[in-house]
Amino acid sequence: AQSVTQLDSQVPVFEEAPVELRCNYSSSVSVYLFWYVQYPNQGLQLLLKYLSGSTLVESINGFEAEFNKSQTSFHLRKPSVHISDTAEYFCAVTQITGFQKLVFGTGTRLLVSP
Amino acid sequence: EPEVTQTPSHQVTQMGQEVILRCVPISNHLYFYWYRQILGQKVEFLVSFYNNEISEKSEIFDDQFSVERPDGSNFTLKIRSTKLEDSAMYFCASRAEMNTEAFFGQGTRLTVV
Numbered sequence: 001a002q003s004v005t006q007l008d009s010q011v012p013v014f015e016e017a018p019v020e021l022r023c024n025y026s027s028s029v030s031v032y033l034f035w036y037v038q039y040p041n042q043g044l045q046l047l048l049k050y051l052s053g054s055t056l057v058e059s060i061n062g063f064e065a066e067f068n069k070s071q072t073s074f075h076l077r078k079p080s081v082h083i084s085d086t087a088e089y090f091c092a093v094t095q096i097t098g099f100q101k102l103v104f105g106t107g108t109r110l111l112v113s114p
Numbered sequence: 115e116p117e118v119t120q121t122p123s124h125q126v127t128q129m130g131q132e133v134i135l136r137c138v139p140i141s142n143h144l145y146f147y148w149y150r151q152i153l154g155q156k157v158e159f160l161v162s163f164y165n166n167e168i169s170e171k172s173e174i175f176d177d178q179f180s181v182e183r184p185d186g187s188n189f190t191l192k193i194r195s196t197k198l199e200d201s202a203m204y205f206c207a208s209r210a211e212m213n214t215e216a217f218f219g220q221g222t223r224l225t226v227v
Binding site for chain 2: 090
């Protein structure tokens, strides 16, 4: 079985500041890793994913995450946040075999203020 | 851009009533899922569906729950006799094939009173 830990339930930052949202996972088998974002009153949108290859993955809107197998982490970073980045961010894992259900963390609410 | 569509966006029902939550997955997708999120808690897996049958279900998905793909486009979640603790946001998701991303719908907020 897999589990995901997002220790920070809420992260307040000022606009244009850097941010890191932490994600650690536990699994006895190989996994794929994802970050989903949920804007207010909207559904879950995929932000970025790690399936294989380079351990550093990037999204089109400036977020990046690095898969660290030894630390079982997949932290999300952005060097300069915007007000529009205010949302709930969910880290998720799925084992690479089977029907690939997603196991989610509890989410981190990113609050960007001017 | 293709998307997963869920209806209704919000449903209020009385305890003990049956509800059906509807989803239209992306048309060429083969794997379908339901998840739920109780207010303030994490998103939890309920069930996965492939080749017209349940492929995996969680312990939450008891006899009160059922899923169906009645035609080529809809994927429904039925709760036979709702309880107060069924109040949650329910998300449908679909995936084209293994090792690709899952696309989520906007969710249906179910409120049981």
